[in-house]
Amino acid sequence: MAQFTEDEKIMRRLEQRFNKGVVKYRLIEDGDKILIGLSGGKDSLALLELLARRSRILKPKFTVIAVHVGMTNIPYQSDLEYLKGYSEDLGVPFVHYETFFDPSTDTRKSPCFLCSWNRRKALFTVAKEQGCNKIALGHHMDDILETLLMNITFQGAFSTMPPKLVMRKFEMTIIRPMCLVHEADLIEMARIRGFRKQIKDCPYESLSNRSNMKEVLYSLEKMNPEARYSLWKCMTNIQEELLPGMNEHDL
């Protein structure tokens, strides 16, 4: 029997969870052309490698292309040579797209909101330019669960970032192929692959609600090591009759 090293076991587990998410949520179909959002962080670097590898299998046949969006008004340094080299070594074409936003035009919105809104817009623009029908983002299971907890706590809404979001109006589908991958494994992958750290220099960056929710998720898993699976399952196990009714007749 083959003996795997600890690092090989981590990579196998990660790839299995990645493949499980792709198949379970039917994220990839024959003929897809997928644009990968490559921020330079560990999650999208991992996404690029995993999707590039999967694109070599026979069925479904799909192609990938990577884009890094730069915001010219933010002194946020990205190592473009590294990102381009990393993509091209995997056989994936790399595009660099620059845009900007002006935080003074809409002071009701935070710079972080404006930045991510404009980045999303840029991703759509490049996807259209490149003839892509899907955009893949590097969000993983922890991101999705943290967003669920944030939406419950701050928005009073039971929602999160879904593995697949079909946007008919824009003829575009957002996919999150790492939806079942754990962040702990991605941290290990970054070590194994020696991902170069992105130099973050954003003047607006501060501690967010997301980092607080990371701690909440961590505490829940200390209470119950299976907590993340329960949280995931509860999203498809809505027991309506045991919840407050939607309309007055139920009262």
Ligand SMILES: Nc1ncnc2c1ncn2[C@@H]1O[C@H](COP(=O)(O)OP(=O)(O)OP(=O)(O)O)[C@@H](O)[C@H]1O
């Ligand atoms: N500048 C960018 N250019 C292209 N895609 C991006 C960019 N920033 C973010 N994305 C995409 O959006 C996803 C979520 O972004 P977010 O800012 O939460 O992640 P991150 O912490 O910057 O980096 P990563 O998720 O790659 O570790 C990324 O995984 C990536 O797919």
